[in-house]
Amino acid sequence: MTNGNHRPPQERVGVYVCHCGTNIAGIIDVEAVARWAGEHLKHRGVVVARDYKFMCSSLGQELIEQDIREHQLTRVVVAACSPHLHEQTFRIACERAGLNPYLCELVSIREQASWVHTDKNAATEKAKAIISGGVERVLHHEPLEPLHVPIDAATLVVGGGIAGIQAALEIADAGFPVYLVEREPSIGGHMAQFDKTFPTLDCAACILTPRMVSAGTHPNITLMTWSEVTDVKGYVGNFTVTVRKKARYINEDLCTGCGICQDKCPKKVLDEVFEAGLGYRKAVYTPFPQAVPKYPVIDRPNCTYFLKGTCRACEKFCPTDAIDFEQEDEYVTLKVGNIILATGFDVLDGRRIAQYGYGRLANVFTSLEFERLSNAAGPTNGEIVLRDGVTTPKTVGIIHCAGSRDRNFNNYCSAICCMQSLKFAHLVKERTGATVFNFYIDIRTTAKAYDEFYQRVLEEGTIFVRGRVAEVTDAARLPGEEGKLIIQVEDTLAGRQRRIPVDMVILSVSLEPRHDAKEVAKLFGISCSSDGWIIEKHPKLDPVATMTEGVFVAGCAQGPKDIPSTVSQGAAAAARVLARIQQKQIALEPVRASVDEDKCSGCRICNGLCPFNAIIFHEDRMVTEVNPALCQGCGTCVAACPAGAISGTGFSNEQILSQIEGLLMLNLEAV
């Protein structure tokens, strides 16, 4: 491997072993480990090795600082928890004592040793090996300086649902410009489709539309609906974003939003987005009357003029000549400092759960369909009726967890289905007086006033059956089942199989990541979990940041959640962005990839790989370059470079291989 590595080093290393209370000391003999490091790694430059109850406490940090001064330490190894937690703590401590913070190495003997082992001797030996690796690695560290970059005060918010609206308003109210980009013709998101919101049952439109109007008229918000982000370049503080404004075929300067075009358009189109397939819209349309902005769009694939070359009814009747069939997509370039992704969710396609019969049995509805059905502005004006449009159901079955908490579909809990299903039960009871059965696995009503709502629905006489529904069928076997949908379920409280005939079934279908969540994540240089939800920087302590500096996430894009949590996250993301903007500049981690041009042969293997678009190819010299301001130090290109021409600061071959040698104890003197 790296020959000649075993010469005595010039550095003076301090090793600090943390007890972390009993977290580490309960399994690892920390005193023995520190003693061992002091004796057996002396020839590798270790001049002091200590253990301490809480290294991260101010006393622990002072201990290190004092040693740096007294022992003239040039390197520090702290054996404690994961670098995610306290790397920064110890770097800052080193800096205070006059040592370049990047000459400190934090090795984890908690997550990687004490927490994962029960054999005390073996864990102690492993801790020694980990420290030995850390010492070898730190010898190859170099002092680094962080990069400072200015922050553009403008923010891009992607997604105009309630999360995005909230975030945009918070930032705009603070006096900074916001671009709010939405791919549908109107902002509002899923919330605009709902009738009532749990648990207070206030009308979704009543509380949402004022926010929509504020967002639409705010002087600091540039609203871009019917638009999609197509390209993101740059880095925190300095993103360059390309937005495709899809042709509306409406001149926004002339349109007054009077709606005459929609009245006159002869083409009816099934509205599968806003009306969830239950209602119709025209080929020129706004999704709903309170849409923001007020301008309609012409649905080109369904427009008679675009299909057949004749019609132009909208154009004839438009009082302000705002129809423009010649309009083309427009690409707009925006400069922003931060990005908030509030791209929301999709719902599971009910057809996938074949045994529940959605799409095959007419009177099986999905939750979104029911929202439209119960909405006073919906296709039935709020009348809860069967698919025939006239019959009021006498019995209704509501199935919770349709596709959630189910290894065949989604393992996770969709978080909102319990409350949504209780709301449905209440609405059905209130409007039709029907008998309602709710089929649940567990009831999860944990937020404020949620369980009270559950009690209320119980008292209203909704019948709760605990058990996962096996099947919904129209095959009658028993008297009274003819013409009904029969719900076959094991009632796990009664301990028997039941067949319950109903007129209507509502599936509380699972929330799912947007179908294109992975592509969106790639576009913005962030990651999704295997489920497809955007991964936050820390699940508890940093829930709205992502691993990419300057890109934040809010609402259901990060995972299923209800409206209060979504709004909180929108506001939280805005607060994070505002804090950034106030700093005016940001220090970037100096962990960067760089290309040794003498070694680069211009094979271009790395050229398409950079998630941050930091790689530039110079055709004239046939070499590749990494832009240090764009590079986030992820290491993708470093690993891919077949010539070994790219190296990552802090992750050089020498550092990694010497750490491995240390781990294998190849650095110890022969006894």
Added chain:
Amino acid sequence: MKPKFAMYWAASCGGCEIAVLNIHEKILDVDANFEVVFWPVAMDAKIKDVEALPDGDILLTLFNGGIRNAENEHMAHLLRRKSKILVAFGSCANEGCIPGLANLSSQEEIFDAVYAGVSTNNPLRVRPQFNWQIPEGELHIPEFYPVLRTLDQVVNVDYYIPGCPPESHQIAAVIDHVIQVLQGKAELPPPGSVLGANGTTVCDECTRRRNVKMIKKFRRIQELPEIDPTLCLLEQGIPCNGPATRNGCGALCPKAGAQCIGCYGPAAGVVDYGARLIAAFASVIDSNDPQEIDRILDGLPDPAGQIYRFNLAKSLLRKARKEV
């Protein structure tokens, strides 16, 4: 008195020897400037003649071949002791080469293939015995080691000349340089240097056009109805090892329309050739679907042979571990 020169072959095919002879009339310069004391392929000399020389008496020894058995090892130590400058010459001595691929198999598997394979009529399943008693005394053949090692895994090596075999013009240039050193006109490069090659990769010398790479399917060269004569072979799905391979050959194979197989070994500073190469190939696969990625990678029918054809013995892993 002329300085002494030696050349020896351990576990190798003999191609390196031919490559040296292939420098044509330059071989006369070798004769003019050196006394050739030991070179089994070219002249008659005995090991005891070498043993009789004082230590360090040979100025320059070109050692080709890997260390497969006890005899190879003995010769490596002997020539190291007798030589001022010991050069690992050719891929086998540098990185194990084709013989090094046997490190994927145990000794039993190798012997089974050789002494009981389809080409061998050996009904009694006779195997070589390293020591054998006969009435006249005990017979020895060199012990066969469990793995093949490179020359520098056995003795200290002064310089490296890569290639399978090294290109003749590069050999001639090295010999020229050494002669100039003898005449006081040039200096020796720092110990451990790679000679007769450059520091970047074959791509540097390849004239094919290159783009951002996106591979949907790996193809063997014979599967393609025609090959674009100007486009990067890797971009055409042919697994060309050029991007990871040290240059110096002049990109002969890719220029002729055949993929580089990597005989010049890793580029300067690369620790593990195969790891670099497979990481590079994997990086440019144009799919995010795990099953499709598996399908695309299945287009490399012999991954170890593809990425470690020359370099297995020198790789970080060195050999396949057999569970016992």
